[in-house]
Amino acid sequence: MPVSTADIASIVNQTLKQYRPYKGFAFRSPAITVTGGYCVNQLGDILQELGATHVLLVADKMVWQLGLVSGCEAAITTAGLGLTVFSDVEGEPDSAMIAQGLAALKTSEADFVLGVGGGSALDAAKAIAVIGDYQGPLADFKVGGLASRRVGLGAIPTTAGTGSEVTDITVIKDLVYNIKVPIKGPALVPDMALLDPALMLGVPAGITAATGVDTLTHAVEAYVSRQVNPLSKAYAYHAMETLIRALPVAVGCGEDMDMRYDMAVSAYKAGLAFSNAGLGLTHAIAHQIGSRYHIPHGVANAILLPYVMAFNALCCEAGYAEVASALGVSRESMTQRERCNAAITAVRQLVIDLGLPTSLAGFGVVEHDLPQLAEQAMQDICLIGNPRQVTPVQIVTLLEQVLSGEFPEGYC
Template identity: 45%
Template sequence: MNEKLLEEVITMTADSLSVSNSYHFRVPPTTLVGDGISVKIGEYLEGLECHKVLIVTDRQIVQLGLMNGALRSLRRHKIDFTVFDEVLPDPTNTIVRRGVEALNSCCCDGVLAFGGGSVIDAGKAIAVFANNPLPAREVIKNNTKLSPRGKLIAVPTTAGTGSEVTDIAVITDEDNHIKVPHQHQLFIPDMAIIDPLLTLGIPPAITAATGMDVLTHAVESYMAKGVCTLGQALSYSAIQLVATYLPLAVGNGKDQYARRKMAEASYMAGMSFSNAGLGLCHAIAHQVGARYKIPHGVANALLLPEVMRFNMLVRLDSLREIARAFNLRVEHLDGKEAALKAIEAVRELTAAIGLPTRLEQVGARTSDFAALAAQAMDDPTLQTNPRQVCQADVIEVLQRSF
């Protein structure tokens, strides 16, 4: 016990104390998990005192009928709703503006975002920017002063982005052709409803890609600069779940238990990275995904092993733990050998679920690497990478992944 510190705590006023080693850990106040739980949504919205909601979604979700049970429940509980189904992948400022108009014209007191990552990002932005000016290029940050929003509920229909739990909403500024990653605690939903049954119909290739996004969130947040004990526990468990259940969910999409475990893994990894941050893999994957039009999770899977290798210099112990989370016996190995086992496990999992393992396979060109690296250096996720990065390092990771 540091006696001087204890004395300070006892005698000093709160404002004059210098608090070290502290962190904030923010998650949605309520999380509901259950097979089929979305059909009871009316009851939960009633509990939140929501009387009229704008349902933000996309046309595919409506056509597939994934919301039918939830809509019946809303009617049963006499909760009015208006459906806004105009969200497209990579939602733009224009879509958010239209959503805000819909929210205002129907006098809704809350937003229910029902869909994949793009839908939930759009729903979060509509809820927040209904009461705040929608910025053009400017990025909303945690210290930006914002007016409060109405109620916000998220129901994910994929297991991947973790958007239902994070404080981030990525909105594309179509005038300047950039994705703007807004980050603020107001983007954290009041309630996340995880119904794994909604993910049963997702085809194997998408299950594989979104699952590797979950793994990358878990691995990057486990090693991130902002890592804390709470986040590491969640990331570690998420890695264990992905290692065991992603192959099962890809191999048999109707495996309800595997789907549930992947939905939980996605949520846990989301809680962790929303607080600890990500790293170099996402910084490069954002550029590679945009340039070669490949799914975000595939871009992550292609780059993650070499990013882990790059970070080995400062995160040997973490990589040993990651190998253990993959259920590998590494006690008898030295630090570097154990770390290489973790990297190999990621490569093997990627290949086993049928995803490409080399950038060359997705049409990448080495002549693009300098430009991709320059863009990656500006990506905000780079700020929490545990090892300092320069442009030459990014090019080397790209070349080694080629």
């Protein structure tokens, strides 16, 4: 039977659609990364290299009030670039804040958006740069699709935690549905990330601890993600290796520039790892409890991570055994199970040592809320990477443990 041109085209299209390279992956990162103490002084040159003419600087309000943005402002104006400052990022960003920032972008006619602050300010800047004129609920973006933007985008983190300066994610609270929505897409990867540890020297101990454990959570979840790739694994491993040494010192001795530098680079590496490999159940639940009970993101992760590791261990004992090596708690004489347990114990101990909470008690969580939290966590895109399949009932059981602070003895 003769095969028509249309038949051939159809077969080719089908094949292209179904074709997935074996173990294939794409890895995205910022075009330019600049690091080092006081490297903010190089900002003007880099922005010129990226073709910026007018910058909308989106800053955390507190960071701006502390004067930490003045070096950026000076570098931008000295380079002869236009500058508009939007310094109204207060707390974790929501849809109303993004609408205000979008208005500032339109009025200023800026061609480059630069976020300066913790993950909240960076996420706000990313959303302002990418969402454009969209008027509907943010939840519409849940499944991604943000592939292009019309303005340049840069990020200067002032906390070492989220890795937002490299990731293809922004997390915005949708006030229509009252949930935190992680929005994902290639356009959200900044063109430039600038890591200046001098901007982090004054971060209070509690915030250093919480944001640092966010970094650890990114590394651990990416390392055992279902979608992990060799580059993400390498970045996550190195992030953990550095963090376990640097974080306690950065919390106890905030002005140690070397440890702040190491933490900034750890956050960056863990960000690269998870942006390209996904996260897991800890983040899927953290987004829900963070939004509902106003628990800072890093604190929510610190509470949940050991419990989620105990739950996931059934499916990724070998992965956690390698995490134990990265954290320096693995010994040659140990069995795989002992290494896995050593990793979980090390994470629990770190949370305790840093003075972070170990249960949800005292945050206003009641048993009655748990089924709804579980249903919402099941919808969170971060769950896709989780190594163990999970049901709403299992999430409720896990949350009951976290609420009571009773840590499971086996792999629950």
